[in-house]
Amino acid sequence: MAAGCERMVHPSILGQNDRRCQRRFIGVMLAAPFFAASAAVTLVTSGMGAAVTMAAIFATFGLCWFAALLVAASGKMAFAGQVALAMGSLALAGVIAAADGLASPVAMLVVALPFEAWWIGASRRDALWGAIAASLAILLQALAGSVFPFGPAEITAWHWLLPLGWALTVVPRVARLGNPAGAQLDPATDDRLENIIDAVVLRAGRHGEVLDASAKARTILKLQPELLFGSGLFDRIHLSDRVAYLSALADMRDGTSARRLDLRVRLPQNGNGPTADNYRPFSLELMRAEQEDVFALVLRENDELAGLREELAAAKEAAASAEVAKGRFLAVVSHELRTPLNAIIGFSDMLLHEMFGTFKDPRQKEYVGLVKESGQHLLAVVTSILDVSRIEAGAYATEPEPFRFVEAVEMCQSMMRLQAEAKNIDLQAQIAPDAGEINADRRAVQQILINLVSNAIKFTPDGGDVVVGAKRIGSRLHFWVRDTGIGIAEEDFANLGKPFMQIQNDYTRRFEGTGLGLSLVKGLVALHEGTMSIESMPGEGTTVTISLPVNGPKGRSADKPGVLPMPAAKAETKGDRHGSLRKTA
Secondary structure, three states: HHHHHHHOOOOOOHHHHHHHHHHHHHHHHHHHHHHHHHHHHHHHHHHHHHHHHHHHHHHHHHHHHHHHHHHHHHHHOHHHHHHHHHHHHHHHHEEEHHOHHOOOOHHHHHHHHHHHHHHHHHHHHHHHHHHHHHHHHHHHHHHHHOOOOOOOOOOOHHHHHHHHHHHHHHHHHHHHHOOOOOOOOOOOOOOOOHOOOEEEEEEOOOOOEEEEEEHHHHHHOOHHHHHHHHHHHHHOHHHHHHHHHHHHHHHHHHHOOOEEEEEEEEOOOOOOOOOOOOEEEEEEEEEEEOOOEEEEEEEEEEHOOOOOHHHHHHHHHHHHHHHHHHHHHHHHHHHHHHHHHHHHHHHHHHOOOOOOOOOHHHHHHHHHHHHHHHHHHHHHHHHHHHHHHHHHOOOOOOOOOEEEEEHHHHHHHHHHHHHHOOOEEEEEEEEOHOOOOOOOOOOHHHHHHHHHHHHHHHHHOOOOOEEEEEEEEOOOOEEEEEOOOOOOHHHHHHHHOOOOOOOOOOEEEEEEEEOOOHHHHHHHHHOOOOEEHHHHHHHHOOEEEEEEOOOOOOOOOOOEHHHHHHHHOOOOOOOOOOOOOOOOO
């Protein structure tokens, strides 16, 4: 009975003394109605009839058991204890009055109230309140005899049965207090291993059904141990961790001596925090028990994993904040630079055309030309920074429209021809007749071609070749830019596509640029749901291949411009979500 009452104690009660008080209160409230019922049958029936007797019995059982369940459900005993003491005083007054007053042996039960109050509360204060209630019962018994028609009663030998029955319940309890060494240890305070270690110890069958759980489930899992029985533990394991748990059980059935795994267990809601994240990380150790086909499970909190997850969440939040701040900084700075650069380029162009008079020295015109070229170069860099920041922020608007791909290639050739001729590079186009039209953002496709061809010319020695090719394969258009340049080493593939990165360091590089070109290409390709791959060998050249859907991105129409969000580009050695980067053998 003590074990059953222990299981009814509310899980929020953690102190051993508090748990003992509630356990004893629940036990007394469950047992008291049986004594009251026996007294009612023997003392009340003769005077008030069977109907009144049955009503009194049902009322006693209902009130006492309601008080026990109220304490078990709420964990609060103060109010229920006061009500129970008042009910006991009234019931005792009625029983004494029905047994012909204080002369009856039944009056000896006045000792029961202070003793039970002391037994439950384990303090002199509680015993004093019990004595006051007993005194009140003695005073009220005379009034009860005049109010209720109990009928004539005679003192008989069987009146001794009630105090004797109660005394039999007192003997084992007093003996237990007087001889703690020989008494059975309290389940909540024994020194078994499962109650000493800071973990929940469970016994489970072959298929994981929980057969028993230690009392630590109340403090660690905030659950009654009975709620874990059967499939209770499995139902609380996170869905993504159940496969690992079932695999560990299968290994144990196959003869493995022990297994350990990390999993997340759902805990009860505390009513204060959010209702979404109530899973906590735990480590579970499975071992074989003495019984056949029974496993011992040790479930303990994984504080280290919880700390790592909190640190990871904080790091992700800090990184996201830094990324947003970086994007805003680049956008603001780039925007502020464009205004003075446009003025520098415009006035330089006016001076070069000698609109306000000729130069006195030829070097003046040469220097103005250098100022204009530098301004145009810086403006191109600023424009690229703005485009990359908009793509990374998911704010780059595209306007798909159908156009012939060869037209974009011809426009690129016309822009890059002078740059190619300056290095004596043969710039060719090999467009298949079936390339046809493509539904895409014309400006973005032209930007892709210009950036790839510009890089190819930049990294190709004088007298080399650069080829722009295209062909249609199914519902996709594949186009590429091939050069005979310096190529890319294997260890440099990890840095391809990162903004402000070149494959040569600041001390050895021989080519100008910010490293934004390929990063911008990757972003524009991703906006069109395309792929990009790179094949290269040092000293033999590089081929960059782009594949775009001919009909445009899914869900987009030519007359409905919008924004296709894209996270920050993250280059990988073998590839990433924006396209694969691979090297030739």
